[in-house]
Amino acid sequence: MPSSTFNFERVIPALPWRRLTLATVLLTALATVAWEIRVRSWGYGPTLNDTDDLWAQQRDAVKPDSIVIIGDSRALYDSDLNTLERGLGQRPIQLAIVGSCAYPILANLVADEKFHGTIICSVLPAIWLAPAGPPIANSEEALKRWRKRTPAQRASHKLGMLLEERVAFLKQEDLTLQKLLLKLPIPNRADSQVPPRLPPYFQTVDPDRRTWMTAQCAEPGPLQTRVETGWIPLFTPPPPPNYMPREAFLKGVGQAIEQRFKDTATAVHKFRARGGKIVFIRFPMSGELRNLEDIATPRAGPWNRIIRESGAPGIYFADYLELASFTCPEWSHLSAPDSVEFTKRLVPHLKVALAQ
Amino acid sequence: MLFNSLTFVVFFAVVQIAYWTLREWNARKNLLLIASYIFYGAWNPPFALLLFATTTMDYWLGARIAAAPAATRRVWLVASVTVNLSMLGFFKYGNFLLENFQWLLARVGVDYQPPHLDIFLPIGISFYTFHSLSYTLDVYRGATQPTRSLRDFLLAVSFFPQLVAGPIVRAADFLPQCDAPPAPRPGRFGWGLFLMTLGLFEKVTLADTLLAGSADRIFGYAGPLASLDAWTGVLAFAGQIFFDFSGYSTCAIGAALCLGFELKDNFRFPYGAVGMSDFWRRWHISLSTFLRDYLYFPLGGNRTGPVRGAINLVIVMFLGGLWHGAAWTFVVWGLLHGLCLAVEHALRNLYKNIEWTMTLGGQLLLSALTYLTVCFAWVFFRAADFPTAARLIRAMVGVLPGGNAILTTREIIQVACVTAGLLFAHWNLRDISIEAAVARLPRQAVIALWTVMLCAIILTQGSGNAFIYFQF
Incomplete structure (x- = not known):
């Protein structure tokens, strides 16, 4: 017996849908291929997107005695995993995140009572001490993804990797519709408080999140200039907001920075107390960016204090001639060949530091 | 998924x-x-x-x-x-x-600390x-x-x-x-795919790519906003929530059609509505008819007199607001709609058959008023709390001189273009269906439209967010 009478039927427009579908698929395929050819002519090649899912996949791989790299993009670009594996006897897991303060990641690893391995932690003081904003959000978003990934998201990530390894235009940092719209040369209002734009990234990433700067960016040219000029506004602290008293704002920031120093020391003590090892690293920088960082966060300031209060060993690139002799082509990261050489020279220092 | x-x-x-x-x-x-x-x-x-x-x-x-x-x-x-x-x-x-129980106890001097249920x-x-x-x-x-x-x-x-x-x-x-397998219908699969493409285009291109960023920044900003920025953020959200939710419904209808099942429309060009009653006949139709049939009518509807009818409307919209989320901001959103519906019913009874309301200019004016009222209410729907909503409304009505301009010119242009297109489409299509609109197009235009939508979806590269209505 029918449950009840159903008297609703959707209208279907009277058009030759089979032919329309075929024509659309054909045109879309042609447009997609044309776009792929175009972006390859601009120097893009197939590579993975460094997404939170890829990060979460690496976080899943952390075992109790793993060697883990955390920190900002310098740890990501400048650490060669193969060289570290040969030098330290174990392949490290790359958990550094572009533009991030790694404190939330450090806290997460320390809170994981089973983990008693080794942490190689890049400290870029201006980012490490950021009280809030994108540096913290970047780390917290990755952690949130790792904690709450659904089976569907895991499957989409695997399928996405299959495509990204073959298709050049799948670049979430540069070639999405949203990012392409950002490139429109439309001037902003004179009084607008618009955050600085992230530099264009030219990189290749593998499933282990080993990240290489592309040769195009390592050589002088328009791309390198665009990346360089992006750093100064990004590393310049924003002015205090005009909707709260300046003193109150600065006091709040000061308290947050003090808290970060304390939290860092507490986390390190707790981790080392259960047998874990940690070493802080200051990776190289060059040019005007180095001048800016040396003035804003001199070595005698935040770096020395983190090392002193945490009691952990630290490797500051400028202290060692063999580490200080590298030049970052775009001021912030090493070229792909230099990152291998730098890591080779870093390994002996790491061994010494981790033996402490 | x-x-x-x-x-x-x-x-x-x-x-x-x-x-x-x-x-x-x-x-x-x-x-x-x-x-x-x-x-x-x-x-x-x-x-x-x-x-x-x-x-x-x-x-x-x-x-x-x-x-x-x-x-x-x-x-x-x-x-x-x-x-x-x-x-x-x-x-x-x-x-x-x-939380509300705790607040009530605190009013009578009882300090109760409830456990936060995870x-x-x-x-x-x-x-x-x-x-x-x-x-x-x-x-x-x-x-x-x-x-x-x-x-x-x-x-x-x-x-x-x-x-x-x-x-x-x-x-x-x-x-x-x-009860029985679907009878064959020519074009069902192709039309289903077209609707799925349209829905995804609304979601990933229009809602996520062109509107969501501006809305998120404005509603997440802690300081005073310039009037232009506040309006842009609110209009962006008005467009975002429509394209997001309508996009899901359109995808759902298309996917069902591909499997031979027929689902009814959930949206009928709501921003072309003339009056709040008309809006609710066009927005989230499956919810509004659910509330009408299972709540408003059993309460007596408008058969119990104008005052009781108005109270019934407010009760229904209050619960409709609460259905959307566990927060007082949603309740205020629902109450605002309920009050507007009640006032509109009263005005309709008082001023029947006024000639100017039936002219094109009158209809356009009333439609614009409806849209602005809906946008005003969206502020409470989207704001995380009442201070944020109050800040935005003060900026929108221009009582916050010296508010900050935080959107880029590109974002303002994007929101203006999409909003203009949205309102134009809704006004012009308000009396017909999407099926009739597509049937009127030349075949080449359908192919071009479909191709552009597919290419735009591919260009967004799946970086979109979850659908807003999932959280409800």
Whole structure:
């Protein structure tokens, strides 16, 4: 017996849908291929997107005695995993995140009572001490993804990797519709408080999140200039907001920075107390960016204090001639060949530091 | 599983092939049921058990209601309503109720610290609870016969295209379609694919790419805003929520059509509405008709006099607001709509047949007023708290001199262009259907439109967000 009478039927427009579908698929395929050819002519090649899912996949791989790299993009670009594996006897897991303060990641690893391995932690003081904003959000978003990934998201990530390894235009940092719209040369209002734009990234990433700067960016040219000029506004602290008293704002920031120093020391003590090892690293920088960082966060300031209060060993690139002799082509990261050489020279220092 | 994900593309292709390969109707329905539970379990497998339990209970209660003598039928219905709403209340409103209880106790001097319940909200619970509840309500009202097939009822509630974000498909509309395999209809699959493309385009390109960023920045900003920025953020959200939710509904209708099932429209160009009553005949139609049939009419509707009718409207919209989320901002949104509807009804009774309201200019003016009222109410819907809403409204009405300009010129242009296109389309299509609009287009234009939408979806590269209505 029918449950009840159903008297609703959707209208279907009277058009030759089979032919329309075929024509659309054909045109879309042609447009997609044309776009792929175009972006390859601009120097893009197939590579993975460094997404939170890829990060979460690496976080899943952390075992109790793993060697883990955390920190900002310098740890990501400048650490060669193969060289570290040969030098330290174990392949490290790359958990550094572009533009991030790694404190939330450090806290997460320390809170994981089973983990008693080794942490190689890049400290870029201006980012490490950021009280809030994108540096913290970047780390917290990755952690949130790792904690709450659904089976569907895991499957989409695997399928996405299959495509990204073959298709050049799948670049979430540069070639999405949203990012392409950002490139429109439309001037902003004179009084607008618009955050600085992230530099264009030219990189290749593998499933282990080993990240290489592309040769195009390592050589002088328009791309390198665009990346360089992006750093100064990004590393310049924003002015205090005009909707709260300046003193109150600065006091709040000061308290947050003090808290970060304390939290860092507490986390390190707790981790080392259960047998874990940690070493802080200051990776190289060059040019005007180095001048800016040396003035804003001199070595005698935040770096020395983190090392002193945490009691952990630290490797500051400028202290060692063999580490200080590298030049970052775009001021912030090493070229792909230099990152291998730098890591080779870093390994002996790491061994010494981790033996402490 | 999101419609805008690679997993769904593969899932849908596999289901389509398997579904149309099977010849036996029961086997097809079994396949759809399994696929629907996989679709739902792909978020959080244990919640599929909750869905199964809720549905099975309503199936059993539906049979009890139908079999019971008149004196006890109501008891079984009350049992169904109580269990369904308790489930919804626990998962969705547990912490909200505790916080408000704590606040009330504090007013009388009792310092009560309730434990924060670490409750995961099962995705789409508000939708599938209503899917399921509509069955027992309709069996009680005699609007539908109880089904003998548990499998068909499980499929009616869990049918994956409409499971997590609507439309709220009533069992009475779906179950008859389970009786026999769909008759062949030329163009059904192609039109279904076109609707899926349109829905995804609305979601990933228009909502996520062109509007969401501006809305998020404005509603997340802690300082005073320039009037232009505040308006841009609110208009961006008005467009975002329409494209997001309408996009999901359109995808759902298209996906169902590809499988031979017919779902009713959930949106009919709502920003072309003239008046708030007209708006609710066009916005989230499956919810507004659900509330009308199962709440407003049983309360007496407008048959009990103008004052009681107005109170009924406000009650219904208050609960409609609460349905959207466990926060007082949603309640205020619902109350605002309820009050506007009540005022509109009163004005209609007082000023019948006024000539200028029927002219094109009058209709345009009233439509613009409706849109602005809806946008004003969206501020409370989207704002995280009342201070944020108050800050935005002060900026919108221009009482905050020296507010900050935080949007780029590009973002303002984007929002202006999309909003203008949206309003133009809704006004011009308000009296026809999407089917009629597409049928009027030359074939080349359909191909061009479809291709542009597909290319735009590919260009966004799946970086979109989850659908807003999932959280409800």
